[in-house]
Amino acid sequence: GRAIDGVTMVPLPAFRAAYAQSVSSLRATGAYLVTATIPDVTLSPFANAIPPYVVNPSTGQPVLIGGQTVPLLGPTGPLAAGSKVTLGASSLLAKGVGIPAALGGSGQPLPDEVILDPSELAIIRDRVDAINASIREIAGAASVPVLDLNAFTTDLLTNGFSYAGVTLDGAFLTGGLVGFDGIHPTEIG
Numbered sequence: 001g002r003a004i005d006g007v008t009m010v011p012l013p014a015f016r017a018a019y020a021q022s023v024s025s026l027r028a029t030g031a032y033l034v035t036a037t038i039p040d041v042t043l044s045p046f047a048n049a050i051p052p053y054v055v056n057p058s059t060g061q062p063v064l065i066g067g068q069t070v071p072l073l074g075p076t077g078p079l080a081a082g083s084k085v086t087l088g089a090s091s092l093l094a095k096g097v098g099i100p101a102a103l104g105g106s107g108q109p110l111p112d113e114v115i116l117d118p119s120e121l122a123i124i125r126d127r128v129d130a131i132n133a134s135i136r137e138i139a140g141a142a143s144v145p146v147l148d149l150n151a152f153t154t155d156l157l158t159n160g161f162s163y164a165g166v167t168l169d170g171a172f173l174t175g176g177l178v179g180f181d182g183i184h185p186t187e188i189g
Contacts, residue, residue, distance in 0.1 A: 001086050001113040003120040009127050016134045023142050033144045037132040039153035042084065042121050045172035046182030050085040050093070054103055063103060072098040073109040074117075082118040087172075087182045089114035156189075163188075 002008050026033050041047065053062050053069035062069045071078040072085060072093075079085070085098075089110050092098060099105020116124070132150055139146045156177055157170030168176040168188065177189035 001088060001111075001115050001120075003116070003123040003127075009124070010131075012127070012130050012134065015131055016138065019134060020138050023138055023144060027142050027144070033139075033142075034147060035135060035139045035144050036147040036149035037135050037151075038128060039150050040125060040128045041183060042116065042124055042128075043154055043157050043170070044183050045170055045175070045178050046087050047084045047116060048170075049087055049172035049182055050089055052079045052083045052085050054099055054105075070100065070103065073100060073105075073107070074098070074115045075109050075112045077109075079115065080117055082121070084116040084121065085110065086114050086116065 005011055023033070023035070051062065051069075053071050055061065056063050064070075071083075073079070074083065089098060092110055092114065096105035097108045098110035099107075101107030128150065136146055156168070160167050160169030160175070161177075162168075166176070170177055172178065172182055173180070177185060179186045179189070
């Protein structure tokens, strides 16, 4: 739930150095290499399974007041539009944390650790783009083919895929592509 360079995100110069060294070392073995870009984790169920607004637990539908959804409570008040609530918030929400007291919740805010606000999302997406550009550049200079796993994963999570008569998509627990942690693929995925 936090985008902190050097803490929750690898610094780009450190990534580039380690990646270049890895490619160089592997090329020196004479092995045939193929590499891949990294997926945008902000598209995963981990960051999308829980809506940023209050949901009626009996119906699964958004609670509306005056025709508008009621945002969950974060560290600075109601969550800003475009915020994401991570799966880390699920046990807190079950206790009423993040839900306004007027709607039966505790009125306590969700901690920052389980919220990705729009600025953090932008930082993460920019880092994914920068890492992927580095992968393409470093691999290209070493004549290593690059699979665009980011585009492939984005398409799968967004549009789904039919396989053997079964439609798989990025829905948490029911989509079939992503495991229980909301990030890593299942065996099928």
